Amino acid sequence: MNRHNAMRDEPAEHLRFAACLSELEQVADADEADLVGAVLTDPDQAMAQSAVLRHLDRRATDLHLGPAYERWAESMTQATTRHPLLVRRLQEWTLFRAITLRQSWxxxxxxxxxxxxxxxxxxxxxxxxxxxxxxxxxxxxxxxxxxxxxxxxxxx
Structure with missing residues (x-):
C-alpha cells in the first residue's frame, strides 16, 4: 500500500489530530492561546484535548525551568479553563516546577x-x-x- 492510500484510509480524527499537532508545534507565541482555544472547539473532544495535552507537555518541558513559564502557564490556563484535565495538567506542571526549582510546595x-x-x-x-x-x-x-x-x- 502506498502512502497516499494509507492516508486515505486513515480515520478523519487521526488526520485532524496530526494536523492539530503540526499547527500547535508551529504556532507563534502570540497566537498560541487562540489556537489552543480553536483546537478545543473540535467536536471530537477526546481528540482535541489529547492534542492540546501533548502540546502543553511539550511546551512545559521546554519552559518550566525558566522565567517565561509563569506567564505561559497563566495564558494556557485561561485558554483551557473549561477543560478540567488540561487545567489540572498545568497545575501539576507548576507543582513540578516548584519541586524542581526547590520553591515552596x-x-x-x-x-x-x-x-x-x-x-x-x-x-x-x-x-x-x-x-x-x-x-x-x-x-x-x-x-x-x-x-x-x-x-x-x-x-x-
Missing part, C-alpha cells in the same frame, strides 16, 4: 496529584519529594522509582 498536594506527576517527581532530583514518594507514593511503581532515585542520589 506542599507534600499533601504532591501526594494528591496524579500518577503522572508522582512518577515524574519520583524520577527527578528533589530528595525531599523523592523521599515522600518512596514512602507514600500512590502505586508500587512510583514508590520503586523513588527508591531507585534515592539510591542513585546517595551513591553519587
Amino acid at each position: 506542599r507534600p499533601d498536594v504532591l501526594l494528591a496529584s496524579s500518577d503522572w506527576l508522582q512518577r515524574k517527581a519520583a524520577a527527578a532530583s528533589n530528595a525531599d519529594a523523592i523521599e515522600i514518594l518512596a514512602e507514600r507514593g500512590r502505586t508500587k511503581r512510583i514508590r520503586n522509582t523513588a527508591r531507585t532515585s534515592l539510591k542513585h542520589q546517595r551513591s553519587r
Whole structure:
C-alpha cells in the first residue's frame, strides 16, 4: 500500500489530530492561546484535548525551568479553563516546577496529584519529594522509582 492510500484510509480524527499537532508545534507565541482555544472547539473532544495535552507537555518541558513559564502557564490556563484535565495538567506542571526549582510546595498536594506527576517527581532530583514518594507514593511503581532515585542520589 502506498502512502497516499494509507492516508486515505486513515480515520478523519487521526488526520485532524496530526494536523492539530503540526499547527500547535508551529504556532507563534502570540497566537498560541487562540489556537489552543480553536483546537478545543473540535467536536471530537477526546481528540482535541489529547492534542492540546501533548502540546502543553511539550511546551512545559521546554519552559518550566525558566522565567517565561509563569506567564505561559497563566495564558494556557485561561485558554483551557473549561477543560478540567488540561487545567489540572498545568497545575501539576507548576507543582513540578516548584519541586524542581526547590520553591515552596506542599507534600499533601504532591501526594494528591496524579500518577503522572508522582512518577515524574519520583524520577527527578528533589530528595525531599523523592523521599515522600518512596514512602507514600500512590502505586508500587512510583514508590520503586523513588527508591531507585534515592539510591542513585546517595551513591553519587
